[in-house]
Amino acid sequence: MVLSLQKIKIYVAVILFCYLCYFIQHFILSTGNMNCMVGERESKRAVLLKDESLEPFYRHIIDQRKIRQRKKTGDFKMEPYRDPRWRSRKPELQILLVSYINAGSTYLGNILRQNTRIFYVYHPVVVLLDYIEEYRGERMYLYKKPGGLRRKDLREHRVKNSTTESNVTMKQLSKDLINDFLDCNFTALDIASLTNLPYYHNAQTRNFSNCILDGSLVIYIKCLKLLYEACNNTDVTLVNSVQLPVKTAMSLLIQKPELKLIYLYRDPRATLWTQFNNGVYKWATLKRKAKLFCSSLLKDLMTAQNITKMFPNRFVSIKYEDLVRDTKDTFRSMYQILGLGELPKDVEDYITSGKRIVGCSDCVESDHNAWRLGMPYEGAGIIDMNCARVYKKLGYELITGQEHLRKVNQTLEFQSNFL
Numbered sequence: 087m088v089l090s091l092q093k094i095k096i097y098v099a100v101i102l103f104c105y106l107c108y109f110i111q112h113f114i115l116s117t118g119n120m121n122c123m124v125g126e127r128e129s130k131r132a133v134l135l136k137d138e139s140l141e142p143f144y145r146h147i148i149d150q151r152k153i154r155q156r157k158k159t160g161d162f163k164m165e166p167y168r169d170p171r172w173r174s175r176k177p178e179l180q181i182l183l184v185s186y187i188n189a190g191s192t193y194l195g196n197i198l199r200q201n202t203r204i205f206y207v208y209h210p211v212v213v214l215l216d217y218i219e220e221y222r223g224e225r226m227y228l229y230k231k232p233g234g235l236r237r238k239d240l241r242e243h244r245v246k247n248s249t250t251e252s253n254v255t256m257k258q259l260s261k262d263l264i265n266d267f268l269d270c271n272f273t274a275l276d277i278a279s280l281t282n283l284p285y286y287h288n289a290q291t292r293n294f295s296n297c298i299l300d301g302s303l304v305i306y307i308k309c310l311k312l313l314y315e316a317c318n319n320t321d322v323t324l325v326n327s328v329q330l331p332v333k334t335a336m337s338l339l340i341q342k343p344e345l346k347l348i349y350l351y352r353d354p355r356a357t358l359w360t361q362f363n364n365g366v367y368k369w370a371t372l373k374r375k376a377k378l379f380c381s382s383l384l385k386d387l388m389t390a391q392n393i394t395k396m397f398p399n400r401f402v403s404i405k406y407e408d409l410v411r412d413t414k415d416t417f418r419s420m421y422q423i424l425g426l427g428e429l430p431k432d433v434e435d436y437i438t439s440g441k442r443i444v445g446c447s448d449c450v451e452s453d454h455n456a457w458r459l460g461m462p463y464e465g466a467g468i469i470d471m472n473c474a475r476v477y478k479k480l481g482y483e484l485i486t487g488q489e490h491l492r493k494v495n496q497t498l499e500f501q502s503n504f505l
């Protein structure tokens with residue numbers, strides 16, 4: 087069939103017309119509000135830029151995409167790090183909590199942060215990884231050049247996304263991130279990490295989160311001192327991190343004499359079952375997932391054992407099952423080792439009240455034995471096959487049959503002195 091020239095002309099005209107309609111609808115009509123908001127933001131920004139007390143700070147912002155660089159930026163010497171408004175006293179005690187997704191770190195961290203001496207940071211590496219995924223490796227800072235991960239590194243990270251161990255660059259990134267949080271070195275952090283700091287309605291960061299509501303980059307310059315203030319009001323920083331290899335934690339321990347480490351683990355079957363229910367992986371990939379999870383767990387354990395020898399007074403290991411069984415006693419001994427003193431009355435009351443965060447994707451179920459009734463027997467078998475060496479070290483029994491799995495009253499734990 088051959089189309090005449092006339093017909094082709096008509097088709098082209100119709101297609102062009104449709105596209106024009108679409109364009110008007112989509113880009114001109116629907117962005118009216120946006121323009122207005124951007125205008126408002128611009129004017130707020132202009133007001134901020136006129137504020138002379140802030141001048142030394144924004145002079146150094148080098149992200150040209152957001153703010154036009156002034157002619158005389160001077161040499162880029164981190165002047166802001168020396169300004170007294172952007173400084174806090176060094177936290178006397180720094181604590182890093184290392185665990186796994188759905189192994190109880192939200193629960194443990196939530197009780198720890200009830201202590202008003204503690205400045206709490208929740209799952210910073212997860213935030214960083216999500217952001218890096220979304221923005222293809224780009225990160226944005228106030229006082230550093232926007233950073234990028236190389237394409238290759240990013241791909242590597244995607245392939246082995248169960249831990250950040252996959253890549254040297256990611257390892258360094260997460261180490262720096264945690265280090266800066268522990269030191270309250272907020273100016274060194276990327277914007278995504280700062281923005282996510284007030285996650286979980288943290289009372290200490292409320293002033294800061296209210297301040298940055300506007301969302302523009304310049305506003306951070308005005309608000310940042312509120313974080314330093316919050317850090318000044320506490321003497322302990324606590325970073326709760328999943329997705330961090332214990333090896334990285336160990337290098338931080340070596341580097342930072344004021345740092346102590348809490349290592350929290352849970353029965354891998356319970357962890358993996360909860361992860362599955364939260365959509366972390368698909369059931370069909372259980373075998374691969376279990377293998378990956380338990381091999382990184384094993385590596386972590388070997389490193390943790392070395393840490394107990396190198397830093398016996400700066401390391402606490404917590405078995406999640408003990409934590410839920412004897413919550414107060416576990417916290418009392420944890421407080422002792424961490425040098426936090428007696429368990430405060432209000433924290434004790436909080437534990438008694440049995441409050442839990444609900445509706446978060448990384449919480450644990452209220453019945454910590456639920457996995458034994460819900461998980462298909464074959465699933466438990468697959469995990470056992472890949473995790474036996476880990477169980478032996480941590481004190482979890484292999485399952486001998488369907489009945490054994492379902493008999494919830496019969497414990498699957500035994501005493502182990504590995505850690």
Ligand SMILES: *[C@@H]1O[C@H](CO)[C@@H](O)[C@H](O)[C@H]1NC(C)=O
Pocket residue numbers: 170171172173174175311312314315318
């Ligand atoms: C925090 O305290 C230090 C002194 O300990 C002081 O130099 C600094 O200005 C304080 N920071 C803020 C934001 O108040």
Ligand SMILES: *[C@@H]1O[C@H](CO)[C@@H](O)[C@H](O)[C@H]1NC(C)=O
Pocket residue numbers: 244245247248366367368375
């Ligand atoms: C890793 O990420 C990819 C895509 O981002 C996802 O499809 C996959 O399920 C993830 N793997 C694991 C083990 O979480």
Ligand SMILES: *[C@@H]1O[C@H](CO)[C@@H](O)[C@H](O)[C@H]1NC(C)=O
Pocket residue numbers: 239242252253254255
């Ligand atoms: C991670 O990134 C580094 C470069 O920083 C690269 O040499 C390496 O091959 C990547 N992958 C792994 C598994 O280390």
Ligand SMILES: *[C@@H]1O[C@H](CO)[C@@H](O)[C@H](O)[C@H]1NC(C)=O
Pocket residue numbers: 164167269271274
């Ligand atoms: C904060 O981080 C920057 C950049 O990494 C560093 O130059 C500075 O010394 C750090 N400040 C503190 C107080 O650790």
Ligand SMILES: *[C@@H]1O[C@H](CO)[C@@H](O)[C@H](O)[C@H]1NC(C)=O
Pocket residue numbers: 289290291293315316319
């Ligand atoms: C928040 O700001 C108020 C008023 O300036 C101040 O009284 C309060 O201590 C601040 N909160 C924190 C946690 O720093």
Ligand SMILES: *[C@@H]1O[C@H](CO)[C@@H](O)[C@H](O)[C@H]1NC(C)=O
Pocket residue numbers: 385388389392
């Ligand atoms: C633990 O320490 C031993 C002896 O110092 C060393 O050979 C081994 O590589 C270390 N293992 C880990 C995982 O750090």
Ligand SMILES: *[C@@H]1O[C@H](CO)[C@@H](O)[C@H](O)[C@H]1NC(C)=O
Pocket residue numbers: 495
């Ligand atoms: C399990 O233990 C609870 C109390 O710990 C008891 O009430 C219950 O009857 C026991 N169930 C079975 C099947 O033994």
